[in-house]
Amino acid sequence: MKVIITGGGGFLGSQLTQALSRRPYLQWAPAEKKEISEILAVDLVIPASVRTQASDRVTFLEADLSDQAVIEAMITEKEDFALFHLAAVVSGAGEKDFDLAMRVNFDSTRQLLEACRHTALCPRVVFASSIAVYGGAYTPPVVSDTTKPLPQTTYGMTKLMGELMINDYSRKGFLDGRALRLPTVFIRPGKPNAAASSFASAVFREPLNGIDYHLPVGLDMEVPLLGYRKVVDAFIRAMECDSQVLGDDRTLTLPSRKYEVKEMIRALQAVADAKGIRLGKIIESPDPTIINIVKGWPVGTEAKRAEALGITADQGVEEVILQYLEDFYPDAFNLKT
Numbered sequence: 001m002k003v004i005i006t007g008g009g010g011f012l013g014s015q016l017t018q019a020l021s022r023r024p025y026l027q028w029a030p031a032e033k034k035e036i037s038e039i040l041a042v043d044l045v046i047p048a049s050v051r052t053q054a055s056d057r058v059t060f061l062e063a064d065l066s067d068q069a070v071i072e073a074m075i076t077e078k079e080d081f082a083l084f085h086l087a088a089v090v091s092g093a094g095e096k097d098f099d100l101a102m103r104v105n106f107d108s109t110r111q112l113l114e115a116c117r118h119t120a121l122c123p124r125v126v127f128a129s130s131i132a133v134y135g136g137a138y139t140p141p142v143v144s145d146t147t148k149p150l151p152q153t154t155y156g157m158t159k160l161m162g163e164l165m166i167n168d169y170s171r172k173g174f175l176d177g178r179a180l181r182l183p184t185v186f187i188r189p190g191k192p193n194a195a196a197s198s199f200a201s202a203v204f205r206e207p208l209n210g211i212d213y214h215l216p217v218g219l220d221m222e223v224p225l226l227g228y229r230k231v232v233d234a235f236i237r238a239m240e241c242d243s244q245v246l247g248d249d250r251t252l253t254l255p256s257r258k259y260e261v262k263e264m265i266r267a268l269q270a271v272a273d274a275k276g277i278r279l280g281k282i283i284e285s286p287d288p289t290i291i292n293i294v295k296g297w298p299v300g301t302e303a304k305r306a307e308a309l310g311i312t313a314d315q316g317v318e319e320v321i322l323q324y325l326e327d328f329y330p331d332a333f334n335l336k337t
C-alpha cells in the first residue's frame with residue numbers, strides 16, 4: 001500500500017513521514033497488516049533537512065495541491081493507498097488571505113476527497129483539523145466532541161468544512177475518513193511563525209538556541225498543549241482504528257495538558273540545568289493583541305473518544321522538551337547515548 005502525506009515538508013508532516021518510514025506496515029484493526037510499499041510526501045517545499053532524514057521508501061514531490069493535475073497524478077485508481085491530509089494554510093496566513101485559505105484548505109481538500117472517491121477504492125483518509133473550529137462568546141473553557149463548533153477565523157471555518165466533508169464522504173462510502181482536532185502542538189523547530197500560539201514553542205526553542213526571547217504573554221497564562229510525538233502517534237492510531245468504533249461521527253478532539261507559562265519555563269530551566277545547557281534569557285514583554293487572542297481560547301480539551309483509541313496526552317512538559325532535544329539537537333546535547 002502507498003501512503004500519501006500532504007504537508008510532508010511541514011512540522012507535523014515531516015515527523016509523520018519519518019515515523020512511518022520506520023514502520024513496515026500499518027495495521028487495520030483487528031489484524032490486517034497493510035505493508036507500506038511507498039511513502040509519498042507532497043508539499044510546496046520540502047526542506048533539505050527533511051529529505052536527508054528520510055528512508056529510501058520515501059518519495060518527495062514538491063507541488064501545489066491547488067493544481068488539479070497534481071492531485072490527479074498523486075491519486076489514481078491503480079493502487080491501494082491511504083492518505084494523511086495535513087497540508088494547509090495555517091491560521092495567521094488564512095486571516096490575511098481569505099482567497100488563499102479557501103483555495104488550499106477548502107477547494108484542494110474537496111478535490112483530494114473527490115479524487116479518492118473516483119478511485120472507488122474507499123481509501124482511508126486522516127484529516128488534520130484544529131480546535132480553531134471552536135470559538136465565540138459561548139465556548140466553554142474546556143471543549144469536547146460535543147461542544148458546538150463556531151469558528152472565529154477563516155482557517156477554523158475551512159477546517160470545520162473539511163471535517164463535515166470527511167463525515168459525509170464516509171457516510172456515502174466514497175472513502176473511510178477520520179478527522180482529528182489538534183490543540184496547539186509543541187515544540188515546533190525552526191523559525192517562529194505568525195500564529196498567536198507561536199510563543200508556546202518559541203519560549204522553549206529560542207532560549208535553547210541561546211537567543212533571548214521576548215515573551216508576549218503573562219507568566220500566569222494557561223495554554224492546552226500536546227507534544228508533536230503524541231500528535232504523530234494520534235494520526236497513526238486514527239488511521240489504524242476500525243471505523244465501526246467511530247460510528248456516525250468521524251471527528252475526534254485530541255487530548256492535551258494545560259500548562260501555565262511559568263510552569264513551562266520552570267521545566268525548561270530544570271532540563272537545561274540537568275543537561276548543562278546555557279539558555280537565552282526570557283524577557284517578559286506583554287503584547288496586548290496576543291494576550292487578548294490567547295485569552296479567548298479554550299484552556300483544555302476533553303477527549304474521551306480519542307482516549308478510547310489509546311490516544312493520550314504527554315505526562316508533562318519536561319518529557320516533550322527531552323524529546324525535542326533528542327530529535328532536533330542530537331549532536332549538540334549528546335542525548336542519544
Ligand SMILES: NC(=O)c1ccc[n+]([C@@H]2O[C@H](COP(=O)([O-])OP(=O)(O)OC[C@H]3O[C@@H](n4cnc5c(N)ncnc54)[C@H](O)[C@@H]3O)[C@@H](O)[C@H]2O)c1
Binds near residue numbers: 088129
Ligand atoms: N501545529 C499545530 O499547532 C496545529 C494545531 C492545529 C492544527 N494543525 C494542523 O495540522 C496540519 C499540519 O500542521 P503543521 O504545524 O505541520 O503546519 P506547517 O505549516 O508546518 O505544515 C503545513 C504544510 O502545508 C504546506 N502547504 C500549504 N499550502 C500548500 C499547497 N497549496 N500545496 C502543497 N502544500 C501546501 C505548507 O508548505 C506546509 O509545509 C495543518 O493542517 C494544521 O492546520 C496544526
